[in-house]
Amino acid sequence: MNLINIRLWNQDAIDKTYWDLANKSDKLWIRWIHSFYIKTQQFLIAPIPKQASWMVKKILNARLTLEQIQKQNDQVTIGSLYLSLLGNRPRVPWRCLIFVNSARPKTIVTMWLQLQNKLPSSDRLASWGMDINQQCKLCQNGLETRDHLFVCCEFTRAIWRKLMAWIKWPDYTLDAWDTHLKWIMEKVRGNNLTVQLFKLMYAECSHAVWIERNH
Numbered sequence: 001m002n003l004i005n006i007r008l009w010n011q012d013a014i015d016k017t018y019w020d021l022a023n024k025s026d027k028l029w030i031r032w033i034h035s036f037y038i039k040t041q042q043f044l045i046a047p048i049p050k051q052a053s054w055m056v057k058k059i060l061n062a063r064l065t066l067e068q069i070q071k072q073n074d075q076v077t078i079g080s081l082y083l084s085l086l087g088n089r090p091r092v093p094w095r096c097l098i099f100v101n102s103a104r105p106k107t108i109v110t111m112w113l114q115l116q117n118k119l120p121s122s123d124r125l126a127s128w129g130m131d132i133n134q135q136c137k138l139c140q141n142g143l144e145t146r147d148h149l150f151v152c153c154e155f156t157r158a159i160w161r162k163l164m165a166w167i168k169w170p171d172y173t174l175d176a177w178d179t180h181l182k183w184i185m186e187k188v189r190g191n192n193l194t195v196q197l198f199k200l201m202y203a204e205c206s207h208a209v210w211i212e213r214n215h
């Protein structure tokens with residue numbers, strides 16, 4: 001999952017709606033579709049009405065996709081359906097940071113771009129032909145790359161030292177992206193409260209560093 005596939009994600013949203021329909025989720029408009037289009041017929045075999053809107057048709061067509069996904073839990077989220085639809089595609093090791101993270105959505109998007117090295121840091125802008133000062137604006141001490149901004153920069157390290165002291169975890173002493181990533185993966189093992197807090201902190205910290213860099 002190096003880029004969220006928007007078509008697949010939209011398909012997921014449709015599939016989730018279908019799932020709610022199949023399980024008669026107690027939402028007003030889903031009850032309306034049930035009474036208007038489906039009535040007493042079994043949902044899996046109900047014909048698709050010719051007069052149905054394109055949206056209802058798309059939702060009913062999602063039966064084909066969802067029949068391939070075994071029902072493991074009563075609760076189906078768009079995220080879990082998305083992962084099922086991704087199938088056997090190579091999975092990035094940091095995917096657990098993206099899902100089940102209670103940080104604000106915009107901070108998760110920043111973190112997601114950061115993890116893939118897709119943020120427009122100065123080195124990337126220069127590689128696209130822009131004539132810019134590539135020095136780090138936060139510490140004035142090093143070229144601004146993803147690895148510098150989020151791992152080596154003294155500004156970022158100072159934030160992490162305080163955050164780690166706050167949750168009483170060992171100090172932050174890393175100096176390369178690979179070891180930084182390994183460090184993250186070690187920290188997000190399990191699902192206890194401190195792990196959840198760390199995931200939230202990581203997204204919020206990445207976002208805060210990026211916003212500060214853009215000031």
Ligand SMILES: [Zn+2]
Nearest residue numbers: 136138139153
């Ligand atoms: Zn710096």
